[in-house]
Amino acid sequence: MIGTIVHQLTRDMTPEDVKAAGMEGYFVDHTAGVYPQFASGTPWTAATMQVSGDTIADLTEDMAAEQKARKTYDNILRLSDDPDVNNAIRFLREREVVHFQRFGEGLRLTQERLNQKNIYAINPSFDRAEK
Numbered sequence: 863m864i865g866t867i868v869h870q871l872t873r874d875m876t877p878e879d880v881k882a883a884g885m886e887g888y889f890v891d892h893t894a895g896v897y898p899q900f901a902s903g904t905p906w907t908a909a910t911m912q913v914s915g916d917t918i919a920d921l922t923e924d925m926a927a928e929q930k931a932r933k934t935y936d937n938i939l940r941l942s943d944d945p946d947v948n949n950a951i952r953f954l955r956e957r958e959v960v961h962f963q964r965f966g967e968g969l970r971l972t973q974e975r976l977n978q979k980n981i982y983a984i985n986p987s988f989d990r991a992e993k
Contacts, residue, residue, distance in 0.1 A: 863954060865896040867947055901934075921969040928962035 872894045880889045891897070898906035912923045935955035942948050 863950060865898070867950055868896050869894070871944070871947070917972050918969065921965050921972065924965045925962055925969065928958045928965060932958040932962070 875883070875894065880886060888897070900906065912920070912927075914920055914923070932955055935951050935958065938951050939948055939955070942951065
């Protein structure tokens with residue numbers, strides 16, 4: 863959705879608009895094509911996705927990612943004055959809040975089902991009780 867918003871906002875820009883926006887470097891590499899990258903200019907890569915195989919670690923990471931996305935949308939809303947963009951961003955921000963809540967429920971349910979004798983939250987599928 864963000865890529866679509868960026869496309870809609872940039873598809874009719876002129877070379878003068880590109881220069882005024884400070885987007886010459888981006889334009890040289892990508893024209894007006896949507897290239898997934900962070901606001902810092904770092905390209906998105908699958909290496910940014912965190913998966914450990916430990917349910918508790920992964921759910922906690924998922925919750926953190928949702929909070930970071932929500933914060934990003936909050937920051938976009940602080941900078942944007944376009945009502946159409948803001949409506950789409952508000953929808954995406956609300957979706958992040960719901961995702962955070964659902965991951966939190968998953969984490970709570972997982973922790974409730976752990977062996978009550980465990981002091982540390984571990985991955986029971988790998989860490990078996992000693993016999």
